[in-house]
Amino acid sequence: QVQLVESGGGSVQAGGYLRLSCVASRDTYRANCMGWFRQAPGKEREGIAILYTGSGVADYVESVKGRFTIYEDNAKNTVYLRMNSLKPEDTAMYYCAARSQLGCSWDEGAFTYLGQGTQVTVSS
DSSP states (O other): OOOEEEEOOEEEETTOOEEEEEEESSTTOOOSEEEEEEEOTTSOOEEEEEEETTTTEEEEOTTTTTTEEEEEEGGGTEEEEEEOSOOGGGOEEEEEEEEOSSSOOSOGGGOSEEOOOEEEEEEO
16 A cells, blocks of 8 residues: 655645645555646536656646646655646646556556645745
C-alpha cells in the first residue's frame, strides 16, 4: 500500500501562485502516470493535469493550460503542480493520484492511489 501526501495549498489573491507537492510514502514506488485532480464546492472532482512519468509528457485540461505545470523530481519521489496566475475559480480541494498500470488516464477510477487533498483558496 502507498499513501500519497499533498502539501503546499493555502490562500492567495488572484494572480498569485502556489506550488503543490505530492510525495509517495514508499520510496521504491514508481507510478506510470501521475495526475492532479480538484474538486470545487458543489462540483464533481475533475482531472486537471496528468504526467506520463516515463516520458515526462504532460497534458492539461483547457482551463489550466498555460498556467499550471505538472512535473516530477524522481530523486525526491515527488510530483509537483506549479500554479501561476491563479483565479478565484481555481478554488478547490486538490488531490494527487498515482496509477500503477501502464498508460495514463483522465479517469479518476483508473488511478491506483489518491491522496487526501490540500485546499487552495483564491480570493479576488
